Amino acid sequence: MEILNIKTASKDYSVVVGKNLIQRDNFEESKNREVFLTVDENIPENLKQKVIRILEEEASKFSMLEIKATEENKSYSSLEVIHDSLINAGYSRNCILYALGGGIICDMTGFAAATYQRGVDFVLIPSTLLSQVDASVGGKTAINHKIGKNMIGAFHQPTKVISDVNFLMTLEPKEIRGGLAEIVKHAIILDKKFFDWLEHNIEGLLACDEGLYEYAVSKSIKLKESVVSRDETEKGIRKWLNFGHTFGHAIEIYGQYKQFSHGEAVALGMMMAINLSIKTSGLDIKSATRIKELVKNILNEELIEKQFNPEELYKMMSSDKKKIGEVLNFITVKDIGHAEIIKDIDSETILKSITL
Numbered sequence: 001m002e003i004l005n006i007k008t009a010s011k012d013y014s015v016v017v018g019k020n021l022i023q024r025d026n027f028e029e030s031k032n033r034e035v036f037l038t039v040d041e042n043i044p045e046n047l048k049q050k051v052i053r054i055l056e057e058e059a060s061k062f063s064m065l066e067i068k069a070t071e072e073n074k075s076y077s078s079l080e081v082i083h084d085s086l087i088n089a090g091y092s093r094n095c096i097l098y099a100l101g102g103g104i105i106c107d108m109t110g111f112a113a114a115t116y117q118r119g120v121d122f123v124l125i126p127s128t129l130l131s132q133v134d135a136s137v138g139g140k141t142a143i144n145h146k147i148g149k150n151m152i153g154a155f156h157q158p159t160k161v162i163s164d165v166n167f168l169m170t171l172e173p174k175e176i177r178g179g180l181a182e183i184v185k186h187a188i189i190l191d192k193k194f195f196d197w198l199e200h201n202i203e204g205l206l207a208c209d210e211g212l213y214e215y216a217v218s219k220s221i222k223l224k225e226s227v228v229s230r231d232e233t234e235k236g237i238r239k240w241l242n243f244g245h246t247f248g249h250a251i252e253i254y255g256q257y258k259q260f261s262h263g264e265a266v267a268l269g270m271m272m273a274i275n276l277s278i279k280t281s282g283l284d285i286k287s288a289t290r291i292k293e294l295v296k297n298i299l300n301e302e303l304i305e306k307q308f309n310p311e312e313l314y315k316m317m318s319s320d321k322k323k324i325g326e327v328l329n330f331i332t333v334k335d336i337g338h339a340e341i342i343k344d345i346d347s348e349t350i351l352k353s354i355t356l
Contacts, residue, residue, distance in 0.1 A: 178263020
């Protein structure tokens with residue numbers, strides 16, 4: 001077990017990473033508190049009941065809500081159900097919300113906590129690899145709007161995160177690959193040595209080696225913290241974490257949020273961002289090839305061969321919340337481990353980068 005200390009301008013908190021973490025000692029924040037649990041209905045029953053038993057015994061008041069974790073349900077209506085439940089049960093500003101699930105549940109519960117009585121505490125128990133290395137760190141909370149993903153949200157830091165790698169052993173291969181995309185992203189933009197490590201251990205990670213995941217999750221969180229601690233609200237270098245996402249979010253819209261998972265879309269988006277990096281940031285072909293080969297390891301053959309209509313995808317980027325005014329921001333790399341922010345790229349260069 002490793003305890004990571006996350007420091008931001010607004011709040012410091014800890015992320016606990018390890019095996020068998022669903023133990024009473026890790027739930028001290030719930031003791032004698034009004035506790036509300038939001039849980040993904042797909043969580044395995046034995047793990048769900050283990051969390052519920054601890055919270056019921058520790059809390060002064062306990063209730064819970066199960067939600068089907070879909071992009072469609074990451075919405076105003078689901079947020080309203082959470083708020084209604086809290087208000088109808090008389091939860092005070094001293095309450096604490098717990099989220100047990102993947103990125104959708106973590107984001108939505110965090111936003112409910114940010115907006116209930118102007119902000120209450122919340123703890124995340126991320127159950128997917130993607131949420132352990134992405135949604136649970138950095139304080140981004142949100143719901144979707146019909147026009148775009150995560151368009152309505154707030155920065156609100158959790159009180160604690162419990163990242164238990166045992167949850168990862170219950171995941172489908174597609175979910176593991178989606179989370180690996182985010183881990184690989186952190187290495188590409190921030191740490192060449194970690195990239196080298198991933199190249200040597202990618203097969204073990206795909207085979208769900210628990211020991212490898214304890215290190216990979218912990219290292220990935222540390223890398224993200226190194227950025228978030230310096231730029232909590234994404235005014236500058238935190239934008240690096242959007243590598244592959246301007247293309248990726250457009251790919252999600254392109255597939256109507258059904259054809260591609262978030263991880264798959266980001267992985268494909270990173271391939272396009274590498275093409276752009278060659279054209280705009282001087283990334284050498286050898287490094288570009290290494291990056292693409294690692295990314296290809298986490299994509300199935302059908303996705304690697306996927307072709308997009310460049311004009312359609314470019315049009316869908318216009319709704320991306322990462323643009324400033326009418327200018328699209330892109331994150332590129334000039335070398336493995338060295339990201340930069342670029343803008344004012346001509347449309348022809350962007351269009352050519354979309355071809356995988």
